[in-house]
Amino acid sequence: MEHGATIGYVSLNEEVTLDQLPVRGTIPAWLSGSLVRNGPAKFEVGTESFQHWFDGFAMLHRFSFERGRVSYANKFLQSDSYRQSMEQGHIVGASFGTDPCKAVFKPSMTEVVNANVSINHVAGAYVAMTEAPLPVVFDPRTLETLGVLEFDDRLTGHHGSAHPHHDANNHRTISYLTEFGMESQFKVFAIKEDRPEHTLIGSYPVTMPSYIHSFSISEQYVIIAEYPYRVNPMELLMRNRPFIENFKWYPEQGTQLIVMDKGDGSIVARFSTDAFFSFHHINAFERDGDVFVDLSAYPDASIVTNLYLEQLRHNRARVDSTSKSEFRRYRLPLSHAADAVTYEVLSRQGIELPTINYRRSNGRAYGVAYGVSVDKQRPEAVSNELVRADVNTRTTTIWSEQDCYPGEPILVESPDARAEDDGVVLSVVLNAHKGNSFLLVLDAHTFAETGRAEVPHHVPFGFHGWFFPDIGAGLDPNPFNVKE
Numbered sequence: 001m002e003h004g005a006t007i008g009y010v011s012l013n014e015e016v017t018l019d020q021l022p023v024r025g026t027i028p029a030w031l032s033g034s035l036v037r038n039g040p041a042k043f044e045v046g047t048e049s050f051q052h053w054f055d056g057f058a059m060l061h062r063f064s065f066e067r068g069r070v071s072y073a074n075k076f077l078q079s080d081s082y083r084q085s086m087e088q089g090h091i092v093g094a095s096f097g098t099d100p101c102k103a104v105f106k107p108s109m110t111e112v113v114n115a116n117v118s119i120n121h122v123a124g125a126y127v128a129m130t131e132a133p134l135p136v137v138f139d140p141r142t143l144e145t146l147g148v149l150e151f152d153d154r155l156t157g158h159h160g161s162a163h164p165h166h167d168a169n170n171h172r173t174i175s176y177l178t179e180f181g182m183e184s185q186f187k188v189f190a191i192k193e194d195r196p197e198h199t200l201i202g203s204y205p206v207t208m209p210s211y212i213h214s215f216s217i218s219e220q221y222v223i224i225a226e227y228p229y230r231v232n233p234m235e236l237l238m239r240n241r242p243f244i245e246n247f248k249w250y251p252e253q254g255t256q257l258i259v260m261d262k263g264d265g266s267i268v269a270r271f272s273t274d275a276f277f278s279f280h281h282i283n284a285f286e287r288d289g290d291v292f293v294d295l296s297a298y299p300d301a302s303i304v305t306n307l308y309l310e311q312l313r314h315n316r317a318r319v320d321s322t323s324k325s326e327f328r329r330y331r332l333p334l335s336h337a338a339d340a341v342t343y344e345v346l347s348r349q350g351i352e353l354p355t356i357n358y359r360r361s362n363g364r365a366y367g368v369a370y371g372v373s374v375d376k377q378r379p380e381a382v383s384n385e386l387v388r389a390d391v392n393t394r395t396t397t398i399w400s401e402q403d404c405y406p407g408e409p410i411l412v413e414s415p416d417a418r419a420e421d422d423g424v425v426l427s428v429v430l431n432a433h434k435g436n437s438f439l440l441v442l443d444a445h446t447f448a449e450t451g452r453a454e455v456p457h458h459v460p461f462g463f464h465g466w467f468f469p470d471i472g473a474g475l476d477p478n479p480f481n482v483k484e
């Protein structure tokens with residue numbers, strides 16, 4: 001394929017259900033459940049095209065595992081903008097970075113948004129999420145879109161996160177909202193584990209809100225990084241511009257790191273450090289009275305403009321994008337507030353779409369992170385290798401293959417796991433040479449391949465997914481006619 005990775009930004013129009021994918025190698029027999037992934041998959045309607053990668057219409061992909069076999073299904077999320085665009089033959093609806101005439105930032109509390117970023121389990125519902133305040137509920141078995149997750153209350157706000165955190169000890173999910181206005185507010189809230197009800201944990205005023213994609217939690221705290229990628233809220237609300245084009249980079253203001261008490265919402269500390277930008281926090285934990293925050297850091301916010309489709313499709317983004325991300329560990333000196341914030345780089349490789357053993361390690365000291373990265377010797381894509389970073393020994397292990405472009409790795413623990421990396425890592429990899437994708441299974445400890453299952457078509461590059469151990473193939477209860 002002469003176009004290499006750019007096939008990852010080509011629309012996939014077909015919706016299919018495949019009961020059994022051809023497997024090479026071995027898929028562990030214990031691996032049972034479904035990996036559901038989300039990402040943009042359609043970039044044109046009629047003669048019109050989205051301009052930013054983040055705007056493509058969401059498609060859900062499900063890989064289900066049972067006794068060493070793999071099935072696959074995919075479906076477009078039936079958002080209001082998708083349905084109306086299909087009906088009208090042109091692009092309808094608000095967007096992140098596309099057309100100023102269509103993309104005025106007007107969030108509505110009833111619209112089924114184009115939730116193309118992540119998959120999660122919130123308030124007992126399976127949801128697709130983006131940065132609009134309301135998640136979209138889907139059936140993980142059929143991938144049917146069921147509608148907006150309606151909350152009993154009205155916690156107001158315009159812009160949230162596709163990366164809520166599960167605060168397992170307190171049986172709740174934590175996330176945030178920015179409310180833009182004359183007096184903008186940043187609000188941290190909790191959602192009950194079993195029903196859609198918000199509780200405000202804490203809030204603070206912000207004059208020029210920052211573009212924030214994720215945050216982290218530790219045992220006691222919520223940690224927010226406010227990058228100097230800021231917006232005049234009134235301009236955002238009044239002006240007819242794509243959402244992200246209202247934000248400007250103010251490096252002289254530095255990045256603010258805010259530590260909020262998870263219990264009473266009080267601001268425990270606010271630190272300032274040299275400007276950096278990040279989409280993804282990796283983890284946070286407390287040690288000796290200080291807070292440590294690991295994240296995928298960029299020197300500035302140019303990654304956002306590098307992800308316009310025009311840039312990606314001509315590979316112009318390559319050197320400036322993921323290859324510049326650094327796996328940084330920031331120390332927030334709560335115990336000696338007079339100390340400066342410092343950071344260490346934990347991996348020689350950059351890291352993006354980072355994941356950890358979430359259930360076991362989120363909010364605690366941990367040992368291993370996984371992500372995608374760019375081989376600096378061949379910086380020809382947003383990601384062309386998978387990285388396993390041992391954050392204690394500071395060593396990395398890489399998986400890569402010629403013409404292959406992997407997506408976010410997801411760790412699944414084996415049933416008898418003793419260590420955090422006892423299990424496998426799953427990643428959907430685009431093979432640009434063959435023009436299709438495969439589900440790759442790596443041993444989470446050695447990072448050696450155990451097997452792969454091929455999909456007949458290409459899966460456009462996606463963002464985030466979630467593994468649901470309880471969700472089977474949803475077809476026949478015994479789809480492969482395995483004898484009991």
Ligand SMILES: [Fe+2]
Nearest residue numbers: 213279463464
């Ligand atoms: Fe993300």
